[in-house]
Amino acid sequence: MVEETSDQSTEKPAWQDPAAKPFIQIENVSKDFNGFIAVNKVSLDIYQGELFSILGASGCGKTTLLRILAGFERPTTGRILIDGMDMTNIPPYERPINMMFQSYAVFPHMTVEKNVAYGLKKEGIAKEQIQTRVAEMLELVQMTEFAKRKPHQLSGGQLQRVALARALVKKPKVLLLDEPLAALDKKLREHTQFELMNIQDQIGVTFVVVTHDQDEAMILSSRIVVMHKGELIQCGTPKEIYEYPINRYVADFFGTINLFEGNVSRVDDKTMEVECKEISTTVKALSSDTTRVNDQLTIAVRPEKISISKEAPEGEDLSILKGIVWDLGYYGKLSIYKVRTETGKVIQVSAQNRIRSAERVLEWDEEVYLSWDIQSSVVLTE
Amino acid sequence: MNSNLHQQRIMDILWRRFVIVAPYLWLFIFFLAPFAIIFKISFADPIVAQPPFTPLFNFSVQADKWFYFTLDNYRFLLEDNLYWISYLKSFKIAFISTCLCLLIGYPMAYAIARASPVWRNVLLFLIILPFWTSFLLRVYAWMGILSTHGVINNLLISIGFIDQPLKLLYTDFAVYVGIVYSYLPFMILPLFANLVKLDFDLNEAAADLGATPLVIFRDITLPLSMPGIIAGSLLVFIPALGEFVIPALLGGLDTLMIGRTLYDEFFSNRDWPLSSAVATVLLLILVLPMMIFQHHQINETDYQE
Structure with missing residues (x-):
């Protein structure tokens, strides 16, 4: 009995623990594109090791929010903190964040190996070290045998793995994933879903996923935030959101x-x-x-x-x-x-x-x- | 029914053959055949006659030889410095002009490719607009701008920057201005077509992986736009090498470009065989870059597949 309660307290998720420090803090962030408010006063705390999903229909501002996190867009108001450091004015190439693009954005003129090594080369890491880390990453995403291939010789699923390896090889504090599974067919998507969860489990990086697919979000996430017209509607575990939606929009969006x-x-x-x-x-x-x-x-x-x-x-x-x-x-x-x-x-x-x-x-x-x-x-x- | 289908198939095959043959026929009639004639004339001697060269085959009774062939023209090209200098100078002017066009055209093409769709169309229109005026007129206009009492000199004198007018016209400088001005669109358009296709996500991905804007340009944009750079450079270099009008109108006496030499040889000296030899050598010089271009295009289609 006593053991059980102590177990429960240690396994209590970070977002329920008032003493836990959030890893990513989004503070009152808005983005105004010449009068179109894509993101409206969003505040959000994401904790270390979470697989956090931002869910919403297209045009709800979820991708803009992700791009603000990555540094490709500057928020009109508000600020972003990662691990306690203000990132609002830091350019993307200096942020401890990496992103996997929806289009994968694999460099077409470089081999798989060179794609994955690119981020490390920009850090100025020694050649031997780059080689071992690239090999490790390719092993993790099961792409070792394709190391010398060029992107146009790969399938969509393989490109996705290259993009993932390339984003993870720099050991980012946070990995952003923009619709990571949208370009894959149904069967591959289900398979990749679990693989993503496994990889996240293995390396323990905080994942922030943007998706429009509620099933994907439910399966993947530790927590989900639902966005609509630039605003946060509800944030909670998949169960909370499914069983206790706070309004008709959320209720309807989930099944x-x-x-x-x-x-x-x-x-x-x-x-x-x-x-x-x-x-x-x-x-x-x-x-x-x-x-x-x-x-x-x-x-x-x-x-x-x-x-x-x-x-x-x-x-x-x-x-x-x-x-x-x-x-x-x-x-x-x-x-x-x-x-x-x-x-x-x-x-x-x-x-x-x-x-x-x-x-x-x-x-x-x-x-x-x-x-x-x-x-x-x-x-x-x- | 069956025979109808059969007929249809035969028509299809014939049509396909025609479609393939037509461009070859075109090239044969308007390119290969004239070149063969020029090539033939380049082995003749000039004579005062109509036409002004000796025939290759002569079957008339008076002729002592039925076949006459000489390499004198080519030998002369090698011996006389004038032609060497003309070729080299043309090469130098064409090369530098191409580099200048690339330096000026790349940022312009990049800016157009990155502009909003509305602005992009306006800017492209502005690039193409000069083509609506005759090329010759535009080169004449530069004479007005560059001459001793032209727009530039008058302006510089009126603001007190210089006392005496600068000699701008009839110099190499004027030729560079003319070539760069005239051929810049041929650099910008293929570059634009290439740059506009580039996925901007790649730039963001590189930035995300730690590349600063300059590094992104070096690592991503520049290598991926290489096909556009090569296409644009050849489209400028090839016509610039044989350019005649610009050096004739804007160049000085020492601006010996091969196009001008060829013109003088043909019309002033009426030495058809020698000018034919000049043209043949020029063509051989040009075939090389063209083959590189062709090779590259094939590579590019490979890579897109």
């Missing part, structure tokens, strides 16, 4: 979610009931200190949190509603149901296919009950 608007009809110190007209149901949810009767809010429920059954379920903390199966899809390990309520709202439900059966348990137009636990109702106040 499918059912949204019901309603008014609070009853509140006590822990729970509340929300009257949702679009499904003519009273939904139960957990309340907060600030919840008042008649507050307008949105209830969000993930498809996999909803149970579907032929008989009416019973339970005090359940929100229950009736509908008919409007559409269904079989995806092997799970089935997706689209259930239409009496009010005409379509709710998406996903259920695992636990029982092996060639026949469907539920058919089209069948009357079903949907229910979910009070914990599964996500309350969005915005």
Whole structure:
């Protein structure tokens, strides 16, 4: 018992530890491109050894933020600190940061080996040392046999490895990755995802990844920040963001979610009931200190949190509603149901296919009950 | 149906052959055949006749030899210093002009390639604009600018910088000005076409890896723009080497360029065989850089694949 608590305290992630010093501090950074505000007053702390993702749709300012970190753009206001040092006015070639470009930007006139050695040569390191470090890096990304090749003889996946080796060989304090997997096909992407995590694990460099792919961000990251229109919307672990999105945008961005608007009809110190007209149901949810009767809010429920059954379920903390199966899809390990309520709202439900059966348990137009636990109702106040 | 298809295929093959043959035919008629004639004349003796040279084959009864061939013209080219000096001087002027065009044109091409798309079009238009006026007129205009009472001298005298007008016109200097001015677009355009294709991410990647802007230029931009530099340099060097109008109008008496020598030989001396020999040697000198150019282009397409 005692051991367990001490274990927990040592494994507590840095961002929950008030004593931990952030490694990268982004302080109130804005970037104004002739009136277009690409990044708006962003403040963010990233800790050493994190695999941190900046996630957002295209044009949300995530790449600009990354370029500010790399030093290719100067923030209009605010400052950047890395390991306690102010980097705001330091040119990119003097920053302890390296970047892997979305286009990989592998030098086409140099061999793989020379590409990887380039950064070390600029540091003025001795030749023998460069050779050993380049060889080590090529080993790490499994490109040793391609050392003498020119970039135009390599595939997209191989180019990506060269770009990664080239960025890591200088042992940067931070590695920035701009859409590292976007240019790869699906299968290679999944493989590379885990490889990136492995490499990060091995060398312990702080990774900051920019991506528009929420699945990628979820799998890779220790923490994610969601950006929208230049502003930070939410920052947290993948689980936090998926299970407790703070608004409709985040909820919607991370997978499918059912949204019901309603008014609070009853509140006590822990729970509340929300009257949702679009499904003519009273939904139960957990309340907060600030919840008042008649507050307008949105209830969000993930498809996999909803149970579907032929008989009416019973339970005090359940929100229950009736509908008919409007559409269904079989995806092997799970089935997706689209259930239409009496009010005409379509709710998406996903259920695992636990029982092996060639026949469907539920058919089209069948009357079903949907229910979910009070914990599964996500309350969005915005 | 089948025979229709068959016919279609034959037409396709014929058309393809034609497409390949047409440029060769063009080159043969307008390049190789005239050169063969020049080449032939260069082995003749000049005579006062119409045409003013001895025929290579003579089948008439009066002729004592049916075949007449002489290397005198080439021997003369070797013996007379005038031609050596002309070739060397042409080479020197063309080389220096090419270097000057590169030094002036590279930054211009780079700036145009890095400008915003709107500005880029405006700047390219300005580069091409002089072509809308006759080349000859533009060279004449330089005479007006450079002459003893021309724009430059008047300006310098009026601001009190000099008392006596400088001798600018009819000097090598004026020839350099004329060649650099005239051929600069031929340097800028291929350089621009090359530089505009360069991925700016490469520069940023180099900066990210610790290269300062000057080092980036040396390590990345310069080697990657080499095809543009070679194309532009040859496009300036080759015509500059054989240039006639500019040295004739702007050059002094001692600006002996081979184009001018050739013109004098042909029109003033009416020595067709000798001038043909001059032209043949010039062509041989030019074939070398052209072959380098060709070789490089093939290499470049290799590398892009």
